[in-house]
Amino acid sequence: MGLFVDGLCKSYGPVQVLADASFDVRPGEVVALLGENGAGKSTVSNIIAGSVKADAGTITWRGKSYSPASPAAAIDAGVGMIHQELKLLPDLSVAENVYVGRLPMRGGRIDRAAMNAQASAQLKRLGLDVSPERKVRTLRVAAQQQVEIAKALTLNAELLIFDEPTAALGGEETELLFRQIRKLKAEGMCFIYISHRLDEIAQIADRVVVMRDGRIVARHERADIPVRTVVEQMVGRSVERMFPTLSAPGDQTLLEVENLSSPERSFNNVSFSVRAGEILGIAGLIGAGRTELVRAIAGADPISSGSVRVAGRPVHLSGPAAAIKAGVVLVPEDRKAQGVVLDQTIGENLAIGNFDLVAPNGWVFPKAVQRFAQAGIGRLGVKGRPGQAVSKLSGGNQQKVVIAKWVSRPPKVFILDEPTRGIDVGARAAIYDVVADLARSGMAVVVVSSDLEEVLGLSHRVLVLSRGRQRGILDRSEASNVAVMELATS
Amino acid sequence: MNKGELATHRRIAGGGDKVTVSNDASRLKAGAGAQAATGAKLSAVFAGTMGPLIGLVLLCVALTLTTDTFLTFRNILNVLDQVTVLGIMAIGMTLVILIGGIDLSVGSVLALAAMVMGFVAHPDYLNLGLPVGIASALAVAGLCGLVSGLLVTVTKLPPFIATLAMMSVARGLANMITDGSQIIGFPDWFTNLSIIRHFGFLSVTVGLMIVLAIVFAIFLNYRATGRSLYAIGGSAEVARLSGIPVKPLTNWVYATCGLLAGLAGIVLAARLDSVQPSSGLGYELDTIAAVVIGGASLSGGVGSIGGTTVGVLIIGVLRNGLNLLGVSPFIQQVVIGVVIALAVATDTWRRRAQ
Numbered sequence: 025m026g027l028f029v030d031g032l033c034k035s036y037g038p039v040q041v042l043a044d045a046s047f048d049v050r051p052g053e054v055v056a057l058l059g060e061n062g063a064g065k066s067t068v069s070n071i072i073a074g075s076v077k078a079d080a081g082t083i084t085w086r087g088k089s090y091s092p093a094s095p096a097a098a099i100d101a102g103v104g105m106i107h108q109e110l111k112l113l114p115d116l117s118v119a120e121n122v123y124v125g126r127l128p129m130r131g132g133r134i135d136r137a138a139m140n141a142q143a144s145a146q147l148k149r150l151g152l153d154v155s156p157e158r159k160v161r162t163l164r165v166a167a168q169q170q171v172e173i174a175k176a177l178t179l180n181a182e183l184l185i186f187d188e189p190t191a192a193l194g195g196e197e198t199e200l201l202f203r204q205i206r207k208l209k210a211e212g213m214c215f216i217y218i219s220h221r222l223d224e225i226a227q228i229a230d231r232v233v234v235m236r237d238g239r240i241v242a243r244h245e246r247a248d249i250p251v252r253t254v255v256e257q258m259v260g261r262s263v264e265r266m267f268p269t270l271s272a273p274g275d276q277t278l279l280e281v282e283n284l285s286s287p288e289r290s291f292n293n294v295s296f297s298v299r300a301g302e303i304l305g306i307a308g309l310i311g312a313g314r315t316e317l318v319r320a321i322a323g324a325d326p327i328s329s330g331s332v333r334v335a336g337r338p339v340h341l342s343g344p345a346a347a348i349k350a351g352v353v354l355v356p357e358d359r360k361a362q363g364v365v366l367d368q369t370i371g372e373n374l375a376i377g378n379f380d381l382v383a384p385n386g387w388v389f390p391k392a393v394q395r396f397a398q399a400g401i402g403r404l405g406v407k408g409r410p411g412q413a414v415s416k417l418s419g420g421n422q423q424k425v426v427i428a429k430w431v432s433r434p435p436k437v438f439i440l441d442e443p444t445r446g447i448d449v450g451a452r453a454a455i456y457d458v459v460a461d462l463a464r465s466g467m468a469v470v471v472v473s474s475d476l477e478e479v480l481g482l483s484h485r486v487l488v489l490s491r492g493r494q495r496g497i498l499d500r501s502e503a504s505n506v507a508v509m510e511l512a513t514s
Numbered sequence: 515m516n517k518g519e520l521a522t523h524r525r526i527a528g529g530g531d532k533v534t535v536s537n538d539a540s541r542l543k544a545g546a547g548a549q550a551a552t553g554a555k556l557s558a559v560f561a562g563t564m565g566p567l568i569g570l571v572l573l574c575v576a577l578t579l580t581t582d583t584f585l586t587f588r589n590i591l592n593v594l595d596q597v598t599v600l601g602i603m604a605i606g607m608t609l610v611i612l613i614g615g616i617d618l619s620v621g622s623v624l625a626l627a628a629m630v631m632g633f634v635a636h637p638d639y640l641n642l643g644l645p646v647g648i649a650s651a652l653a654v655a656g657l658c659g660l661v662s663g664l665l666v667t668v669t670k671l672p673p674f675i676a677t678l679a680m681m682s683v684a685r686g687l688a689n690m691i692t693d694g695s696q697i698i699g700f701p702d703w704f705t706n707l708s709i710i711r712h713f714g715f716l717s718v719t720v721g722l723m724i725v726l727a728i729v730f731a732i733f734l735n736y737r738a739t740g741r742s743l744y745a746i747g748g749s750a751e752v753a754r755l756s757g758i759p760v761k762p763l764t765n766w767v768y769a770t771c772g773l774l775a776g777l778a779g780i781v782l783a784a785r786l787d788s789v790q791p792s793s794g795l796g797y798e799l800d801t802i803a804a805v806v807i808g809g810a811s812l813s814g815g816v817g818s819i820g821g822t823t824v825g826v827l828i829i830g831v832l833r834n835g836l837n838l839l840g841v842s843p844f845i846q847q848v849v850i851g852v853v854i855a856l857a858v859a860t861d862t863w864r865r866r867a868q
Contacts, residue, residue, distance in 0.1 A: 324755055345757035354755060362755055365748030367815060376745040377756030379738035386738045429756070 025086050026050040026214055027072070027183055032081035034067050034238075042067045042238045045081070049183065054205060054215040056225045056247065059235035060258055060448040065218050067238070069185045072216070073105035074098030085183070104176035105185040110168050112160050119143035119156035122175045146174040150204050164311075166197035173204065183214040190224060191445075194310030194474075195513065202228050222251045223477070236260050259450040266453055267481035268460040270500075273302035276335070278468035279352075279437045281321060284330030290316040291492040293330070298437070298468035303459065305483030306472045307508050313492040314472045315357050318439045321470075322354035323347030334436055348377065351436030355426050355443060357472075363426040364414045371397035371410035374429050381432065400428035404458060420451030427458055438462050439470040444478060456482055476505060488512050563809045563821035565860055570828050577835040584838055587715075594720045595708065597830035599624075599785070601723045601823070602778040603797060604804045605730050606659075606771030608822045611805050612734070613746045613767055614814025615673035619662060620775040621797035622684035627655040627776030628789035629688045632697035639697070644704055652776050658684055659772020663765035677768075681798065688791040696790035700783065708784040719781045726774070731819035743767065747814030803850070804829050807857040828853065 027049040034042040042064045049055045057065045070076035072083065074092030083090045085101060092098035095105075112121050119136075120127070122143045128135045143156040152170045160168055169189060176184055190198045205215060205228060217229055225232060229247040233240055234257045242257045255266070279298040285291065291313035298304045306314045319325045321332055323344045332339045332352075339350040347353075356362035364373050374397045375382050382388060382396045397410035404424040408417055414425055423443060430438065440459060444452045459482060463469045473479045479486055486503045488495045488511035495511035577584040603620050610617045628651065633639045635647025658680055665676035707718040734740040745753040746760055754760045775794075783789045808825030810817025832853060836846045 344755050348757040362751050365752050368748050383738045388736050388738050388741050
């Protein structure tokens with residue numbers, strides 16, 4: 025039985041996004057779909073989940089021909105999809121979210137008692153102890169995801185498609201999710217699991233399907249394949265090195281952070297320093313306070329105590345403008361909401377925050393903006409023109425625009441929060457090169473990342489945070505997966 | 515109707531002459547950088563407003579063909595006279611909408627400013643003279659705007675609510691000053707500001723509107739602060755993290771919008787030779803309509819003074835033309851409503867097509 029996908033094709037106009045995709049998922053099995061953005065993973069899953077119609081090809085599900093006309097039809101057939109951006113109603117209760125669209129009725133009124141009891145039972149099945157009456161808004165992202173899974177389970181789903189489920193989860197939460205998947209697997213459920221994180225695939229998947237440019241390029245009967253092999257199959261060329269070689273840092277200390285604490289206690293008494301040419305990685309689980317810490321250093325959030333010195337001079341962190349003036353710049357975590365104005369051009373995006381350079385007398389002339397943008401584009405190798413809208417660029421190029429915005433100042437301290445989030449594996453290497461170059465040009469660089477491999481590969485030293493406390497700073501030579509995780513989970 | 519004549523009028527209507535002046539002005543002030551400004555042609559000021567501009571031209575052509583009187587020098591001057599109040603308010607509203615806000619209080623602030631001016635200046639009341647009256651009116655109007663801004667930035671009220679509150683407060687205050695009665699009769703020099711046409715065509719009030727439009731067009735296009743407003747409207751968080759002082763600028767924008775509404779109130783007083791607490795009722799909607807017809811996005815980040823000028827002229831020409839055609843004011847409201855929907859819908863379609 026299970027799911028058999030045979031020869032699926034899909035084109036949008038002249039662009040073929042999916043060509044002859046065939047694979048199967050047996051009952052009680054997790055099949056991982058790997059590939060860069062645009063490889064066709066989402067198209068395949070959307071076809072199976074009923075939100076996109078295939079041009080050609082057939083799907084057989086539980087022994088019957090299956091071609092869902094809508095997500096509702098897919099759900100009726102027992103196929104559910106957990107989207108990366110959760111589709112919940114934040115101001116309704118957990119139970120209401122689970123039963124939305126089919127609220128249990130009695131005598132013309134919603135039977136809240138029955139609804140809450142049933143929702144509670146499903147949440148228990150997932151090992152989740154959350155009141156069904158709680159508003160979804162008040163739950164953490166991980167718990168919200170569990171609500172989505174509970175919803176799918178009450179719909180009697182037998183095939184669940186996960187699209188990047190762990191993108192917003194910390195280590196423990198990912199572990200919980202995996203335990204649940206294994207449990208449901210044992211009950212005979214099928215899973216299609218889409219992820220960028222290759223280390224997870226080895227843990228959770230039974231088989232691996234690799235896609236590239238709308239085609240399936242490899243099928244692996246087991247999941248513990250060398251990362252390099254998979255990456256090479258995904259990007260279609262051999263990846264010589266993911267991380268650039270780091271040059272030795274200089275002697276001058278550019279950033280000194282002393283006993284820094286936040287008003288909300290999201291980080292406490294953090295102290296470290298970064299030298300010119302040095303890259304300091306900050307590792308930790310979600311909620312460890314990494315983003316909060318670097319945002320505070322960049323003046324984006326207030327601090328309650330502690331001090332920051334840049335090149336020996338104390339900085340009064342009254343706001344981003346003060347930090348920028350002191351030479352501290354931030355590439356924020358959420359590129360689309362905090363990094364770039366999507367609807368504006370590359371030139372405009374680069375000029376924002378640099379009007380003092382572009383327009384020394386306050387007069388902004390298009391040619392000056394053009395020149396400034398061209399310099400930034402050239403320096404970072406952005407694939408685009410100054411007059412092009414940023415929304416039309418790939419994630420990697422958008423990120424380069426955010427970095428390019430700051431390089432010309434030039435800053436003393438460059439902070440990057442999740443620099444490769446949502447960026448293709450192939451494009452990540454380019455970002456790593458840029459980060460290494462920033463350090464080489466004499467800046468103190470701070471990199472925050474949830475991707476442990478990234479922190480380890482890119483940093484001279486690694487600061488580990490756990491629940492807002494600094495657990496240690498590891499030197500490159502002593503920083504390993506295990507050493508960092510030990511501190512991060514302490 | 516010969517083409518040359520039409521082109522001349524189109525240039526006046528579309529503000530083509532402003533472009534030349536704006537380039538001149540920036541060249542004067544900016545010295546060395548001026549060559550860059552010369553490169554920015556019509557496209558810079560009217561960027562993204564081709565649709566409304568074409569609409570305005572078609573409207574003018576249609577009215578020229580259907581009436582004898584539309585395309586006369588006298589009537590064009592009438593249109594300009596009639597749009598001064600709307601035009602001045604729309605400049606302030608453009609700034610507010612550009613940063614993603616809205617100001618519902620402009621009609622009430624207009625009335626309050628006019629009443630303050632009358633109360634301070636008129637012999638029946640304080641009798642302190644018009645200059646003091648005008649200064650007080652502008653101060654009160656700017657203060658109203660500043661309070662709206664502070665409600666948005668400090669109290670974190672949504673702009674809609676903050677300015678809705680201000681709309682009610684300002685209207686109430688305007689009524690309180692004279693207990694609801696109007697003040698009639700100002701010195702001749704004051705009313706002449708809107709009557710005497712210097713050089714045979716330009717009244718002081720129309721000239722004021724044109725100068726303000728040019729100044730703010732230059733400001734939005736070529737000043738760092740002006741460009742920063744586009745950034746705030748595009749994404750306030752990106753702007754803040756980029757070191758742009760979002761809150762002070764937001765306060766300033768609302769204060770400027772209030773100030774310009776007050777100025778519009780003074781112009782209206784000059785035109786009517788009287789002030790009344792009920793004036794400006796519903797003007798906020800006309801003003802928002804003009805800005806939106808001119809291609810601005812209510813979600814912020816998109817819009818220009820050039821576009822707003824076109825929007826103001828579309829409303830002005832439409833009203834004027836419908837009057838010439840003898841269409842009843844009730845039907846005029848319907849037509850203007852349809853035009854708003856049509857303008858924004860075409861704009862949305864065009865964007866989607868791109």
